[in-house]
Amino acid sequence: MPEGPEVEIVKRGLLAIKNQQISQIIVSNHPKYNLIQDRLSHISRVLDIHRIGKFLIWEFDSNVFAINHLGMTGIWSIQNTKEESNLQELVLKKHFKLGFHCDSGDFFMFEDIRTFGRFEIYNDDPRKFHPTLVNMGPDILDKNFSNVEFSKRLKGKGSRGRSAEIGNALLNQSIIAGCGNIYKSESLFLSNIDPRRKVNTLSDTEMNKLGESLQIVAKKALEAGGSTIRDFVTVDGYDGLMQNEFKIYGKENEPCPNCQSTIIKIKQGGRSTYLCAKCQK
DNA sequence: CCAGCAGCCTGTGCGC
DNA sequence: TGCGCACAGGCTGCTG
CATH class of the missing domain: 1.10.8.50 (Helicase, Ruva Protein; domain 3)
Structure with a gap:
């Protein structure tokens, strides 16, 4: 779906989660996602979100990181869940994959129709060792593009x-x-x-x-x-x-x-x- | 190291 | 109205 500029726009929107208190993490049963619940169990905040090419790197507290790719059809949205019923409705949506529910009522929700997207957990910054990220070429949006x-x-x-x-x-x-x-x-x-x-x-x-x-x-x-x-x-x-x-x-x-x-x-x-x-x- | 291709998925729009 | 097909903004892993 998105190329570098679109991912950058998504990243800027997602930064609204920075330093919010996360009260609940909801993960779909999809086999690509159902294992990450445990690995996110200790996190309570997002410290930062970085973009490298079309990848988003989530930096949580407790030294937890995630590689997030939107694939072709991954969509992040911020939903209001002042009423509990809203939340239930959202997580039952057909292509719901993952969501962070914050104390403020904000619900940061990831949907992905074709499931080409990814959200994978690491215990160190993957930009330091993940081959795809390490070998990434110059970024089309980089002000210091060479x-x-x-x-x-x-x-x-x-x-x-x-x-x-x-x-x-x-x-x-x-x-x-x-x-x-x-x-x-x-x-x-x-x-x-x-x-x-x-x-x-x-x-x-x-x-x-x-x-x-x-x-x-x-x-x-x-x-x-x-x-x-x-x-x-x-x-x-x-x-x-x-x-x-x-x-x-x-x-x-x-x-x-x-x-x-x-x-x-x-x-x-x-x-x-x-x-x-x-x-x- | 490099090029090319199948595979991963669901939804949509088209022609018949 | 329904069916089958081609196509869709991406990446990975395998082959030669």
């Missing part, structure tokens, strides 16, 4: 460079963190680069331009409150507006905003990719 580091990872370690298509490489989080299928198409369009180009054919100038474009698109998405195609909403239930700003994503058969030629849709690695074959070389 084009040098991005290019280095894009080129890979072999002398011949990567043979993957750039459209696929941008979904590799160890190359660039926080980019997903939508912003992939948007930033390649902004860079005038054809998604089918092999990474090892890109010039340094093109890589730099791509690095810049990724940041421009991500920043714009963040300011627009994220993209709501289907499921994404803020924790307060608001849709994003970035989908109204798309230049290319989802615009098959529509005219290119630059040159008016017809936008095409192709399959790359099983995913839809949109491009203007005239503008993107």
Whole structure:
């Protein structure tokens, strides 16, 4: 579901839980979740929530951490439960997975339709040792984003460079963190680069331009409150507006905003990719 | 080390 | 109205 900017927006909303007193943790019976109840039994507060790429890292008291990923359809929301019946209703919802009930009455609830999401408990900060997190590439929202580091990872370690298509490489989080299928198409369009180009054919100038474009698109998405195609909403239930700003994503058969030629849709690695074959070389 | 692919899931929208 | 199919914003683990 969400890419880096959407996860950042979710994180900012969730920070409302910081330092609240958690009175009750409710976990669904789903096999992916039913074991975490015990491992959360000693926690009473959230100290902080961090984002790394599309992952949220929850930092609780008692030295407990969680790796939380929204997958495609994970949704956090803040619900009011002044009446006990409200709470019962919420936890019975079909895709309810996990919830933190606070003394204030706030109920922080995680739902996940396709259960691609995760909430896994650790006794140390997983950013220090979890391979996926340790190897994460530069983040598209990082103010100190390094084009040098991005290019280095894009080129890979072999002398011949990567043979993957750039459209696929941008979904590799160890190359660039926080980019997903939508912003992939948007930033390649902004860079005038054809998604089918092999990474090892890109010039340094093109890589730099791509690095810049990724940041421009991500920043714009963040300011627009994220993209709501289907499921994404803020924790307060608001849709994003970035989908109204798309230049290319989802615009098959529509005219290119630059040159008016017809936008095409192709399959790359099983995913839809949109491009203007005239503008993107 | 790298590229490609199946698999994990449910819901929706389309054509027939 | 119902059925089958393709598709959906992501990641992991396996193969070669």
